[in-house]
Amino acid sequence: MNRKEFLKLAGLTGAGAAAWSAFESEAEAGSLQSIIGDLPKEIDDFQATHKQRFNMSGYRAPKINTVRVGIIGVGNRGTHHAGTIIRVSDVEIKAVADVSEDRLGRVKKKLANSGHTPDYYAGSEHEWKKLCERKDLDLILITTPTYLHADMAVYAMEQGKHVITEVPAAVSIKECWDMVKTSEKTKKHCMMMENYSYMPFHITTLNMAKQGFFGEIVHGDGAYNTSKMGNNFRKSMYWNMWWLKMYGARKGNIYPTHGLGPIAQMMNVNRGDRFDFLVSVESKDFMMQAKAKELAKKDPFFEQFAEMDFRGNMSSMLIKTVEGRTLNIQHDATSPSPHNLIHGVYGTKGSVLYDPAPHRICTGNGRWADKKTANKLMEQYKPGLLKQFEKFRKGLGKTISSGHGGSDLINVWHIIDCLRNGLPLDQDVYDAAAFSSVVQLSEWSVLNNSNSIKVPDFTAGAWKTNKANMDINMEFGGGTTKVLG
């Protein structure tokens, strides 16, 4: 990893600077440290000066008959996405880029006999630009490490392509604004694929919110609590150990969107409400440095990680919205506890809780409903997208499974279907920016005694009138695209 790349990864923060000192000079670290204090001012400046050029919320781009896709980054997730995309009709994967020949080899195998015969780009860390510059692509899917997403998204939009990107879409406030400004300038979609919103329970509870089941939503608890200790320390798992370096370089919630996104959508954030401010506090790191030190005793490769000031094991963040709702978002990828998304949503008339299982629903009478009642409610509030997939299943005569409880295929299918029918995408660039902005804002809070910090209004006031556009009941139309198997 070169210096420039590391600084990007570190988000130019104090934590990043501290970790960077392990790599290079103390002088470097000192100059970066001074930037921490300026963050709020920078945000206020942006708030004051940004004039929305074009409102991308609800934007309908010209219809595309066959969606021609280019993929950047085909590691674990990108290869999985390639396997998902080929299950959707009226799509053509025309180009794939990755720095690693080995990773390209894996995706080549996956696409063999699929009818997709993309051109492959490898050899340098800049080859992806050539992919973006092609004239025969409509959509670029970005599945590289998180700190590369925003630059790639901006460049792709500037080359006239719609963008869908993995989570989080950006790791700094500047990157969030760059995406917003470029999307408004180019009128290209920039959607962050928050796939957990499409998980059966989550999408059904979103429909419940839309139908008023909760009354006023008061509060939501969300999390991505799942141990990645094995993965993060495995040499062959992630490109260039990038996740481990992220933990060594950043503070705050570096992976917030699976807990945050589905609840924010239920609260109509960016369309009727918006994030106002947040505070973040995190535990000490009790595990990662100890593990790095232990591994370094046997394997010199791990010496580079042994002195890192790792992100604390449990990150907690509280967000308040301007309409007075609260969100409590956790991230713990170290402790060996069971997978826990929480997804507890509490309203004036009803509430739900996903984790720990069994999933629960309360109709406002002070107790969790029995299983039969809960199942009945899940059926009653089943959204159009899930019904559409039941039709596909009947048509194919077999179960349709895909990653993350089926959400990955629904997510990809709906993106393609919306693009083909000229419909708004479910999540817009303002969602991508707001949901990702908390990465750097939570870091700032942690580094400043958990003080509160304002969240920028990426919609520049349009949140007051923007209409809901996560079209889970397919009220805008569509449904002309097939699932092939």
Ligand SMILES: NC(=O)c1ccc[n+]([C@@H]2O[C@H](COP(=O)([O-])OP(=O)(O)OC[C@H]3O[C@@H](n4cnc5c(N)ncnc54)[C@H](O)[C@@H]3O)[C@@H](O)[C@H]2O)c1
């Ligand atoms: N939504 C989800 O459920 C979910 C699940 C897993 C991962 N993710 C996200 O997917 C993204 C990728 O994660 P992953 O687990 O696949 O990581 P990975 O390390 O397996 O894959 C990253 C890929 O990017 C490639 N790459 C790095 N620099 C590049 C460059 N300059 N040009 C082209 N390719 C480059 C690497 O060679 C590698 O193949 C991350 O943003 C992660 O947060 C999301």
